[in-house]
Structure formats: structure tokens, C-alpha cells
Amino acid sequence: MQNSARQAHSVNRRGRRSRQEILDATARVMAARGYAGTSMSALVKESGLPKSAFYHHFDSKAGLLAAVMERGAHEFFDAMREAHRDPPQGGTPRERLGWYLQRAGEVLEHREDFLRLLLVLVMSHEAAEAPEALRTVITIRDEGRAYMRRMIRSAFLGEGAETADRVADALAHFGMAGFDGAFVSLQSEDGKPIAAYMRELTDAVAALGEALTGPR
Helix, strand or coil, rough: HHHHHHHHHHHHHHHHHHHHHHHHHHHHHHHHHHHCCHHHHHHHHCCCHHHHHHHHHCCCCHHHHHHHHHHHHHHHHHHHHHHHCCCCCCHHHHHHHHHHHHHHHHHHHHCCHHHHHHHHHHHHHHHHHHHHHHHHHHHHHHHHHHHHHHHHHHHHHHHHHHHHHHHHHHHHHHHHHHHHHHHHHHHCCCCCHHHHHHHHHHHHHHHHHHHHHCCE
């Protein structure tokens, strides 16, 4: 009985490891080639695992893409929450927003494969061929805007909850667009560090927010 239990545990552990290796390989290859340009043979070559291992864990390439995006989103938002664990209590809205966005930029730099693949899917509409994955992409984008809204609201909370809600509702989409643009510029190697983009985004969002709060 003990030997059987040990063998089952070993099999399960190998299964979990092979699943992670598949997801790692898929994230790398799809981030570089896109969904349509990624073949199962390329994934087999990149991972070093047999094709049967892929179909043991996933029913289809679309299901594999959905799993990659779900894992990437989980890790990305976990990293964001950890980066923002101890927000400043004082300071101006601009200073607080700068604190949030600078740390968000640091997370962005370390999650490039996930964000690159996400934007490729959004811009190419390739995920439309895989409804399960498309739903995952839409959910991730919605979560990203909601997270941007929380950052802006937290930055302006000192102006009162009602004002903070109004500013965050008005600027969440703009902030998300700026975050997307900063990542595209970083990938294009335009010559600026991510910290510079986050400072500029802070200035833009803070200025708009200050205008929305009215004269003081």
C-alpha cells in the first residue's frame, strides 16, 4: 500500500511538472509567434515533451491558450497586489498615484511574455478563433481596468470617497490605455525606461483628476 501511494504521488508530481512545462513553453512561443502562428509541433520542440503529454492535459490548442492566459493573469495580479501591499497614507493624489504606477511599472517589466501575448491577442483578434480563450482575454482586460480604477481611487481618496469614485470612473480607461502604450513603447525599445513612462502617465492622470475635482 505504501509503495502504491508513493508511486501515485510521484506520478501526480510528474504530471503537475509536465503541465507547468507545457504552459511555460506555450507562453514563450505564443508571445513570439501569436496564437495562429504557433503549431503543436513547435510547442513539442520547445518543451521537449511528447505531443501525447499536451493532449493528456489539454483538449485543444484553444484550451491550452486559455490556461496560459489564466495562469499569466493570476500571477500578474498577484504580483501587483504584492507590490501595492503597503500604500502611503499621506501625500498628494499625484504623489500617491506615482507610488502606485511606479510599482505597477516594475511588475510590467517582469511579466513581459504574458503582457505581450495578451496584446497580440487583443490587436490581432486571433483569439476570436478560440471562444474559450477570447472569454479569458476579455475577463483579463476587464480586471486590468478595474485594477487601474482602484489605483486611481486610492490615490484620490483623500479628496473624499465620492470625489475619488468620480475621478476613478472617469479616468480608468485612460489610465489603462496609457499603461498599454507604455508597454508597447518598452517593447519597441524607444529609448525610455519604464519608470519615465510611469512618471509621465502619473502626471497626465493626476492633472486630469485634479481638473475633475474642481477649484479648492
